[in-house]
Amino acid sequence: METYLYIALFAPIVGSLITALFAQMPKKICVGIFTSTLIFISFISSMILLNYVDEDQIVHVKLMDWISAGNLSIPFGFVVDQVSVIMMVTVTLVSTVVHIYSIGYMDHDESFNRFFSWLSAFVFSMMILVMSDNFVGLFIGWEGVGLCSWGLIGFWYKKHSASWAANEAFIMNRIADLGMLMGLFLIYWNIGSLQYDIVFAQIVNLDINVVTWIGIFLFIGAMGKSAQFPLHTWLADAMEGPTPVSALIHAATMVTAGVYLIVRAGEIYTLIPDVGLFIASLGAFVAVFAASMALVNRDLKRIIAYSTLSQLGYMFVAAGLGAYWIALFHLMTHAFFKSLLFLGAGNVMHAMDDELDIKKMGGLYSAMKPTAILMSIASVALAGIYPLAGFFSKDKILEVAFNNGSYFLWFALFIGAGMTAFYSFRLVMLVFFGEKVHKKLGFNPHEAKPFVIYALTPLALLAIVAGFFEQSFHEFTTQLLVNYEFTLDHSIALILIFATSAVAISGIAFAVYKYKRGGFSEKIEEWGVYKLLINQYYIPKLYKDGIMKPFTSFSKFLWLNIDNMIVDKTVDMIAGAIYGTGEKARKMQSGNLSSMLRWMVAGIIILLALAIFYRPMV
Amino acid sequence: MIGLTHYLVLSAILFAIGLVGVMKRKNLLMLFFSTEILLNAVNIGFVAIGHYYGDLSGQMFAFFIIAVAASEIAVGLGLLVLWYKKTGSTDLDSLSMMKG
Numbered sequence: 001m002e003t004y005l006y007i008a009l010f011a012p013i014v015g016s017l018i019t020a021l022f023a024q025m026p027k028k029i030c031v032g033i034f035t036s037t038l039i040f041i042s043f044i045s046s047m048i049l050l051n052y053v054d055e056d057q058i059v060h061v062k063l064m065d066w067i068s069a070g071n072l073s074i075p076f077g078f079v080v081d082q083v084s085v086i087m088m089v090t091v092t093l094v095s096t097v098v099h100i101y102s103i104g105y106m107d108h109d110e111s112f113n114r115f116f117s118w119l120s121a122f123v124f125s126m127m128i129l130v131m132s133d134n135f136v137g138l139f140i141g142w143e144g145v146g147l148c149s150w151g152l153i154g155f156w157y158k159k160h161s162a163s164w165a166a167n168e169a170f171i172m173n174r175i176a177d178l179g180m181l182m183g184l185f186l187i188y189w190n191i192g193s194l195q196y197d198i199v200f201a202q203i204v205n206l207d208i209n210v211v212t213w214i215g216i217f218l219f220i221g222a223m224g225k226s227a228q229f230p231l232h233t234w235l236a237d238a239m240e241g242p243t244p245v246s247a248l249i250h251a252a253t254m255v256t257a258g259v260y261l262i263v264r265a266g267e268i269y270t271l272i273p274d275v276g277l278f279i280a281s282l283g284a285f286v287a288v289f290a291a292s293m294a295l296v297n298r299d300l301k302r303i304i305a306y307s308t309l310s311q312l313g314y315m316f317v318a319a320g321l322g323a324y325w326i327a328l329f330h331l332m333t334h335a336f337f338k339s340l341l342f343l344g345a346g347n348v349m350h351a352m353d354d355e356l357d358i359k360k361m362g363g364l365y366s367a368m369k370p371t372a373i374l375m376s377i378a379s380v381a382l383a384g385i386y387p388l389a390g391f392f393s394k395d396k397i398l399e400v401a402f403n404n405g406s407y408f409l410w411f412a413l414f415i416g417a418g419m420t421a422f423y424s425f426r427l428v429m430l431v432f433f434g435e436k437v438h439k440k441l442g443f444n445p446h447e448a449k450p451f452v453i454y455a456l457t458p459l460a461l462l463a464i465v466a467g468f469f470e471q472s473f474h475e476f477t478t479q480l481l482v483n484y485e486f487t488l489d490h491s492i493a494l495i496l497i498f499a500t501s502a503v504a505i506s507g508i509a510f511a512v513y514k515y516k517r518g519g520f521s522e523k524i525e526e527w528g529v530y531k532l533l534i535n536q537y538y539i540p541k542l543y544k545d546g547i548m549k550p551f552t553s554f555s556k557f558l559w560l561n562i563d564n565m566i567v568d569k570t571v572d573m574i575a576g577a578i579y580g581t582g583e584k585a586r587k588m589q590s591g592n593l594s595s596m597l598r599w600m601v602a603g604i605i606i607l608l609a610l611a612i613f614y615r616p617m618v
Numbered sequence: 619m620i621g622l623t624h625y626l627v628l629s630a631i632l633f634a635i636g637l638v639g640v641m642k643r644k645n646l647l648m649l650f651f652s653t654e655i656l657l658n659a660v661n662i663g664f665v666a667i668g669h670y671y672g673d674l675s676g677q678m679f680a681f682f683i684i685a686v687a688a689s690e691i692a693v694g695l696g697l698l699v700l701w702y703k704k705t706g707s708t709d710l711d712s713l714s715m716m717k718g
Contacts, residue, residue: 591714598641 001052001059005080008045008088009127011038012095016120019113027112032103035116039099039123043092050085055479058082060133067136074194079133082480083328086473087130087260090332091253093462094339095123097455098248101343104452105244105350115155115242122148126253130260135184135194138261142180142225145254146173152249153241165237172234176224183217186210200267208271215268215275218261226258226312229286233540235309239301243346246301251308251342252335259312262319263328263481269319270482276320277406283316284401284412289537291419295426296533300345300356303427307382308338310416314397317409323400323484325477329470330393337381337389337463343456344375348431351445352438358427360443363436367445370453372432374460379428381463383421383504391501392467398500403488417500421507429515625666632659646698646708650691657687 015038019031049059059080066076080088099119106115125148129141147170154166188194190210191202203211222228227235238250249255262269262279269276290309297303311334318327351368352361365372381388384395394417401410438445447453486493514520524530535541588599632655639652661680668676702708 593710593713594641594644601637601641 001049002061004045004048005059005061005078008042008049008092009078009131011042011045012120012123012127014038016117016124019117019120023114023117025113027110029103031113031116032099035120036096036099036103039092039096039120042123042127043089043096046085046088046092049080050089053080053082053085071192072188074134074136076137077133078131079196080131082477083264084130086328086332086477088127090335091123091126091130093458094248094252094335097459098244098339098343100455101346101452102244104449105346106242111155118148118151118155119245119248122152122249122254129257133196135187135196135199139180139184142221142257143177145249145257146170149238149249149254152245153238155242155245159240162240165234165240169234169238172231173224176221176231179217179224180221183214183221186214186217196264203268203271211268212272212275215272218265218268219275219279222258222261226255226316227309228258228282228312228316229289230539232286232290232309233543236302236305236536239299239305243301243342243349246305247339247342247346250305252339255308255312256315256331256335259315259319259327259331262316263324266324266482270322273322276322278320280317280320280401280406280409283313283320284409285313286310287313287317287416288412288419291416291423293533293536294423295419296530298357298359300348300358300427300431303358303423304338304341304345307420307423310420311338314394314413314416317413318397318400321400321404321406322482323397324481325474326393326396326400326484328477328481329473330397333381333389333393333466336459336466337378340456340459340463341375341378341382343459344371344378347371347448347452350448352443355443358430359437360441361431361438362434363432364438364445365432368447371447374456375432376428377460378463379424382424383508384417384500385504386501387467389463389466392470395497395500399486399488399493399496400484402496403486414500414503418503418507421504422511425508425511426515429511430519434515435518622666622670625662629659629663629666632662644710646710649710650694654687654691657683
């Protein structure tokens, strides 16, 4: 089984490194096929491991000693247990689809080969993140996915907005990573090890204050990666990257790493329910906050990005309240339908010559039926309608909130569910149905290549059926994770299910009804609420005016006054003194032997005088 | 009575004369003379002090210096003759080929 572990882990990096050699060369189709095959092999290995892992057999290997200095010993170890194998399968499955899809999507791009190299490198980093058996390995993967995300958001680096967004994402994550590092230091300081099993075994012996701080710091790291408020702005801007990247990294896998961290560190968070409640509250807030921004946005990809944010909020609610397996379950189902939604959006973008404004589309159904059907499936799943995947996972989260007695959280999520249904179908209606606005604007849409559509079908299939695996998923993951006890009455649970479904269906119905008749009038754009939402609550503006501008002027002050006047002047003075001495002393080297002899005599006399009169203290 | 001091004073005077000669003279031949004076001033000092302490090493060293000086002059004069044949001058200031 160890062989399968190594294959699953290292197949992507082999593809990435070999492909990197061709990065500068013109497009080679075999590069795409080669990396896709390797990722697929990795997926197969993960599936074999999924079959193998059960209650009393997990795969745990130590590749080598990595860092060992003094008492610090960190082996390069990997573990495949119930949690990591679920993540591995999800990551490799979505990656395989995205790789195949990208062969079609990046067809005309001149940096075709470079794209695949980065993409495979990302998969490798993500695999390290989920498979590591210690916090340091997780951190390496964590930074690795951050790096690859930077390279892929800024893939079209000649575009200013793309490179800006890449830097924004990288810097925001770095801020959060500081929190994560502090958490790791605290763990090491107090326990003396960073191995999961040792840490979780000993964490109960620690002072509760220390555990609280560890929990807070680790969550700060998770907030950055999973784009929770107030570090959320980078995710919407990250949509500058190619669409397959948005699907793989900024929807299905990387942004869920924060949730994975909380789930993995569940043993820590069960000790500190207060921090858990905070996580859940923040998650519920983000769920509504992001969904509200998605209601009015006109950018196809940004709407889906906000929806991702909102769904991440749901996952954090579940994880914060201790229902780790439900968070993981929603993570998995979300990965399927959200990447499907994104990849469908990529098809639409291609059809519309990279136009993103959904008000300029409309009536695309006749031109691209398969994509329309796939995206509708994904939207229904996202909205949480029975029997699609989103229904099972999202509904469970609402149940958890209700069960926990946090009715306010439940209500926020309930509203969020309605909003989710509305904006998903607003998108579907505006893009695929209604008046054919694009005809007037001179667009000539066409469906994507057949193999691209075929590549998406597994995701669509899973978006439909994944929910039915709930029972086995529950049994499988709770072998490792803390189980969550439902104390709710069966009848109340049923009422909740009906209520949630009703709000989702009414959201859909409202969207369909409204946009069938041409949507809202232009007047709505005058409303204060609309302006607040379309400007993303003025938060990007606040960051720009409140943080970036003062910081820029402060840096400018330091540059002009401190650096230029003090530091540079000092350095210049030293250099000037030496240079000036040289310039003056140059005249000694006149080439005249007689004067040189005189200098020599002068030197001897000085040395003699020193020898006679200077007596160093002994 | 002539003592150690006298010899040392003589040595110092000769050394000073040699030093001035090295600094002042422009003729290469005169420079050789001056260096000879310098070396012999030192020799006088060595011999005088060696005699004063009853130690033969000073005088032995003086012989060494005489031998070295002789070989130096032999080589130096050879070079000087060549230089004279080449440039027709023994002026020190004409030796400036190495100037950067």
